[in-house]
Amino acid sequence: MNRTFGMSELLFIVGALRWTLLLSLVAFLGGGAVGFVIAILRTSHSRILRWLAAGFIQLFQGTPVLLQLFLAYYGLAVLFQVQVDAWPAVAVAFTLYSGAFLGEIWRGSIQAIPRTQWEASACLSLGYFQQLRHVILPQAMRISIPPTVGFLVQLVKGTSVAAIIGFVELTRAGQLMVNVTFQPMVVYPVVAMLYFAVCWPLSLLSRTLEKRIDADIGVKRHF
Amino acid sequence: MHYAFHFNVVWEHWRDLAEGAWLTIRLSALAMSFGLAVATVCAYAKAAGPAPVRWTVAAYVEAIRNTPFLVQIFIVYFSLPTLGISIDANEAALAAMVVNFGAYGTEILRAGIESIPHGQVEAARALGLSRLQTFVHVMLFPAVKTVYPALSSQFILLMLASSVVSTISAVELTAVTNSLQSTTFRPFEFYFVSTGIYLAMSLGFQAVFGAMYWVAFMRGPRGHRA
Secondary structure (H helix, E strand, O other), X not given: OOOOOOHHHHHHHHHHHHHHHHHXXXXXXXXXXXXXXXXXXXXXXXXXXXXXXXXXXXHHHOOOHHHHHHHHHHHHHHHHOOOOOHHHHHXXXXXXXXXXXXXXXXXXXXXXXXXXXXXXXXXOOOOHHHHHHXXXXXXXXHHHHHHHHHHHHHHHHHHHHXXXXXXXXXXXXXXXXXXXXXXXHHHHHHHHHHHHHHHHHHHHHHHHHHHHHHHHOOXXXXX | OOOOOOXXXXXXXXXXXXXXXXXXXHHHHHHHHHHHHHHHHHHHHHHXXXXXXXXXXXXXXXXXXXXXXXXXXXXXXXXXXXXXOOOOHHHHXXXXXXXXXXXXXXXXXXXHHXXXXXXHHHHHHHOOOOHHHHHHHHHHHHHHHHHHHHHHHHHHHHHXXXXXXXXXOOOOHHHHHHHHHXXXXXXXXXXXXXXXXXXXXXXXXXXXXXXXXXXXXXOOOOOOOO
């Protein structure tokens, strides 16, 4: 006897959405901290620090997140000599992954601030960290909001890959329900719609914010 | 840490890994070629089509861009067969990648097309060029030049995302790595090396695309042909 896709199956999938959201949140907070450091290093005066940060970004943007996940999963096992739970592996992998992307986005925002702002604040005898804290970052932060929200969409979608190493989130929950109901034609579109319900508002928000900031700083766009 | 690394096992299988990498490149290149065709048609439809067509294209682009690639693969490979459309794993992987790249490509080309001053389009129409001629010669070529960097990084993203098709047992680098690590019990070493191969492929394609940009757009009398 097969189970058919009904209310309890739907609730199971909707319930698993919280693990997708929680993983995205953990990755965003952890990645935010990593990305902040990367962005500062990437724009620093020291060439070695800039190269290190660029290497970190290239490493994580140039390799598949699935392989990063496998490496974290088996790498932690190698380090601790025991097969760890999926949670630490996915948390570490997605933190580093989003750290690289956020670092690159925020580097762009910092570099979008005109040089004259650095020079003017230097003339006011502000030190490097004071320049960052009081002059550069407040302006850069505003520019960085739309692409950061846009990256959130990429992150939420990206966490689906955690299903492959058995972490039960939205996609994995969908796979489990397909295994008991044999109704992939129903289950996967439902899963897709749930992702869409989370991601689309974020996409729209990112676009709206981008238009507003462009209008504020007087960028004229054709679209 | 008392783990003994055994990378020699990996080197014994370098041929399989090289083959897997080649399959990844072939799959991604094929998907990009078809995907670009889809994107061009959709971008044309979005720029010049009637309202219902524009909405359909917009819905396609938004649906793909706001759902995970992994779920798209599952729909193509597991859901469509229940409607009687049955395809093997490699075809499903290619189809999902084409549909995915098509949506991102449409959006990228649209941005390029909209960066073209409207006066140029009007001038072309005034000179008697048809809608299609105007689109190809006045809009598409300069647009591709403008968005070339975005298109090439989208190709690299596609190549990296293709690792996910290993879940439906389509054969490419990650799938080859999965089967090798499961027979040799050396998962860390194998994943480490194939991650390195992906990195090398990304860097390699960045270089290739840079060279192609120079050949296509930077030569000629005024430094560009567009």
